[in-house]
Amino acid sequence: MRVSVVLVAFALTAASCGGGGGDGDGGSGAAPATAPAAEAAPDEAAEEATDVEAADVEAVEFPLTVTDAVGREVTLDEPARIGCYWSGCTEIHAELGVAPGASPVPAGTSSDGVFYFPVGPPDYTVTAFNDFEGWSQADINFLVNRGPQSPDDAVVEQFVDVFYLHAPGLTDTDLTGYEAHSENLRLVGLLLGKPAEAEAAVARMEAAIAGLAAFSTPELADRSFAYLFNDEGYRVMTDDTPFCAAIADAGVGTCLPLSEGELNAEAFLDLDPDVIAVQAGLDGSGFTTATRDDPVWERLSAVQNGTAYDSDDRLYWCCGSRSLIWALQDFAAYAIPDSGIPAPGPIREFDPTTSPLLQQG
Amino acid sequence: MSDGGPDGEGRDRPTARARYRYRSDDGMTDVDTSAPVSARAEAPDRRPGLIGLLAGCAAIVGVCTALQLMIGEPTLSPGELIAALGGEREASFVVKELRSPRIVAALVVGATLGCAGVLMQDSLRNPLADPSLLGVAQGASLAVAITTFYPALAPPVPRPILALVCGTAAGLLVVLVTGRLRDAVRLLLAGAVASSFFGTLTALVIFFAPSDRAGSVAGYQRFAIGSLSTMEWETVWRLALWSLPAIPLAFAAARVLNVLKIGDDVAANVGLDPGRARIVLMAIAMALVAPGYAFAGPIAFVALLAPHITRGALGSSDARPVLVGAAAVGATQMVAADGLGRLLLFPSEIPAGVWTIGIAGLPALYYVGRVRRSVSW
DSSP: OOOOHHHHHHHHHHHHHTTTSOOSSSSSOOOOSOOOOSSSOHHHHHHHHHHHTTSOGGGOOSSEEEEOTTSOEEEESSOOOEEEOSHHHHHHHHHHTOOOSEEEOOTTOSSTTOOOTTTOOOSEEESSTTOHHHHHHSSOSEEEEESOOSHHHHHHHTTSOEEEEOOTTTSOOSOOTTHHHHHHHHHHHHHTTOHHHHHHHHHHHHHHHHHHHTTOOHHHHTOEEEEEOSSSSEEBOOSOSHHHHHHHHHTSOEEOOOOSSEEOHHHHHHHOOSEEEEEOTTTTOSOOTTTOOOTTGGGSHHHHHTOEEEEOSSTTTSSSHHHHHHHHHHHHHHHOGGGOOOOOOOGGGOOGGGOGGGGTO | OOTTOOOSSSOOOHHHHHHHHHHHHTTSOOOOTHHHHHHHHTSOOOOOHHHHHHHHHHHHHHHHHHHHHHSSSSOOOHHHHHHHHHSOSHHHHIIIIIIHHHHHHHHHHHHHHHHHHHHHHHHHTOTTOOGGGGTHHHHHHHHHHHHHHOGGGSOSSOHHHHHHHHHHHHHHHHHHHGGGOOOHHHHHHHHHHHHHHHHHHHHHHHHTSOGGGGGGHHHHHHHHHOOOTTOOHHHHHHHHHHHTTHHHHHHHTHHHHHHHHHOHHHHHHTTOOHHHHHHHHHHHHHHHHHHHHHHHOOOOSHHHHHHHHHHHHHTOOOHHHHHHHHHHHHHHHHHHHHHHHHHTTTTBOOOHHHHHHHTTHHHHHHHHHHHTTTSOO
């Protein structure tokens, strides 16, 4: 399920050699030099960085064997050309400063598959995720997808090879929180021969979490948070997402421990979260803080206190480190208004390297 | 022809007797209608009859209602429930504004579906007919799918209203298209084709939905399965206002249903135009189900099974008691299904439509299969 120890060592080496700022080959790599890892103790992170300084990032050589999230090994003779079946894959490519080898851009799509800023779109696009003929004609080594979730994924494998990434909250994985994002960055970094950029992106994500932690107070840490999906009922995000792990580690809130599915309205009223984000959508949803008018809504503390806000579509639970940084900045802007952090704006124009959270740590 | 005779216990079985006569008029073997009476007299009929059926339904509804009102967050004792019903505390809000509307909505939706099922099955002389053949559910689902996955394309009206308008329009289209068809089988086929057409359009909308709307799929599925979880009084009043007036119309049409069941020739002999009568009856059925489908989603199985359960319990296919019984059975099914959906995995909600199939459907199917020999249709 994981990259071998040797390959992780290479990746960590790349991080230290890159100083957290990438290798200068372009891309988004202007990450801060310091990465106050929120998951590891500062001393541990420093020790880790010291250990890998002596290694050489150029030592990553092909042929290279990488193991995906479901235990399948892929051997590459050269950096892979990847087709991004999952938006988490395009997120990672953007973070690494590489355009995907191929990606779907369905008509009318407003977010999925087009998170290319600042690297731009791929040379080859298919018109739909299920355009199997298009995928099979793309000049790619394999598709990258989040861990298999449904029988549809098995259908895809009949047409093209698939490399699976970790996706807690969506699929079974032994990784929790934003560890999955880090691992996915490192996996794709190896596939693309960009381990230094991958480590820079990991450091950037951890720096954003540390930046959010700068606003932590005991009061904020005790606040409960709920994310409501685009539904007239009370359908909530589970608490096993990278976002929930990040705000908990940053000490600015705790996601309500809820299971998948619609929650009974009176039960939600009883939980009465301190902060509510509503999935308002990129292109106009019918269910926003302004349009919700059910009897429970007006009685919620977050609504009465002004800590219920509309959020962009999907980004709190999808899909990679860039969208996580976006979501954390969005959370800081609306749930911690005293932070002075501005709203991040549209995801398609969001450059994580410029997030003000990175300046807070 | 021994199927479904009078029960010999003094119950009202006029239609059963009449049916035998009409069948003989159609050239079938002449049957002495007294024969089933004597044949059955030795084996007492243990079917509950209309009063028993209504009493049973009332008992089930009463138990479900009490549990629905008492259990949840907070769970209340009977005394606390009574206090909450009259008080202004938080529990009062939960009981009066969150729990009670669902129960009333379940009663209304179930009763209208039950009546609509009788109208469809009797007028088309097909025991498998149900309102889904009118296209109302599919039209409403199409509207909801469009508003869910292409919100920018949807007109700025509340989703239930749009679902009601589109469901009604789809039903009217079916009624108009089938207006010239006097044959019940062709009419059924036309309805099935139209329903499939709208269903296919809905599938296309979902298939081509932007992937960034994937998070909305669960919301759509919630509607497509049928749920009462978001019912509030304003919705319930609209639902009742728009659908309940059609119930008296359905009862008024009982005699026409009884004639149509016998056959088109007989109906023509008594001066009834079968084609026009079916159109009117389907329009009434549409008026019954469209609001429920719009606000609660296309609840499955209730309209199909409530008439069968009622006929089995009554041992009669007389439309008058069957309409009353089917309304009660449908309401009971819905109250029980919504109660299960709300309480079984509380605080998680399971759509009521799941339980109308999973809990009410399978035992009812068994029951219908068991009594098919003794209940004429």
